[in-house]
Amino acid sequence: MSAALAPFVVGLAAYDLGPGLAGVHRGLPSATVSITIPEQDPLEIAWAGRPGSRRRLRAAVAGLHLEAAELRQPGCTRGVWLTLSPVGAGALLGLPAAALAGDVAELADVVPAMADLPERLAACRSWPERRALVERRLLAGLARHGARADPSRTRATLAALSGTARVQEAADRLGCSRRHLSGAVRAELGVTPKEYQRLVRFETARGRLVAAARAGRADLAAVAAASGFADQAHFTREWRAMAGCTPTEWLRAEGPGRRG
The missing domain is CATH 1.10.10 (Arc Repressor Mutant, subunit A)
Structure with a gap:
């Protein structure tokens, strides 16, 4: 990762939704701005609990959100996933994270300069080529918008x-x-300050839960205590409210070792 991008980019990785039912993935609440670019087939995205919210997008950009989304990618289930810190939205995309909050939109509509990125990525032959292409586009965005951003x-x-x-x-x-x-x-x-704190606590708990599962000791009570919840029951209630399932159900469906 370029040193110039490091303060703004949280993650840049290839993904594979795996061989489950038509490549279904639960997009959990996040304190970052995310960009998801399928390798071939468009994404189908719907917000949990919002009937009629399903949309078909060639590439998706989402702001901070406090509810789960269902991502379905029929056919080829691979792609590129990019996450930006809230200040990264302004410095790299040229708009505040608030413009995207609680929503998901077509990347080309939000950032016209990236409209051809899905096709350019599809033409790449390897992950290093894809990664380098994304970094070049982000650096170009930083050159356009970075001078105006004071993070x-x-x-x-x-x-x-x-x-x-x-x-x-x-x-x-x-x-x-x-x-x-x-x-x-x-x-x-x-989002409100309290909502941001809620997102940070959820993400912290998710990171600890994944680490514990990888180590073979997914102790929910220990994760809850370390993450600032009153007890395991409080942790489970909050996880269900934000993710639409319990921590155990999420680990069973999408925990370590469940996705490619």
Whole structure:
């Protein structure tokens, strides 16, 4: 990864949804902006609990969201998955993460400069070629938008929110009122400070859950305690509310070793 991109890119990887039912994947709530580009067949995406929300997209870009989505990729189930930090949306895509919050859209509509990226990626013969192509496009975006982006304040805000479970304490650390903090976070991310903290805690728990499963000791009580939940029952309730299933059900369907 280019050093210039490192502050803005959380992950860039090839994916394979695996041999399950038509390549179905549960897109969990996230505190990042994600771009999903199938290798061949378009994606079919629907929000859990939203009848009639299914859409067919050649490449999808999604903002921060607090509910799960169902991604279905019939045929070829491979592709490229890119995740950006909230400040990365402005620096690389030229728009605030708030413009994408709680939604998923066609990449070409949101970032016209990337309209031909799916076809260009499909023409690549190897993962190193695909990775290099994505990095070049991101660097081009940084050259166009990076000079206008000043991520220092947003980074400080997110660090303060991530470092405490109390919004007022985060505001005190930043030297501003809770009302000012709320307005700034909504304008930048499209979620409230408390919702952002909820997303961070969920992602932290998910990372610990995956690590524990890989080590062969998926102790839900231990994951819950380490991630700031009152107890295992609280953790399970929150996971079900945000993911639409229990942690155990998610591990069984999509945990380590379940996808290619």
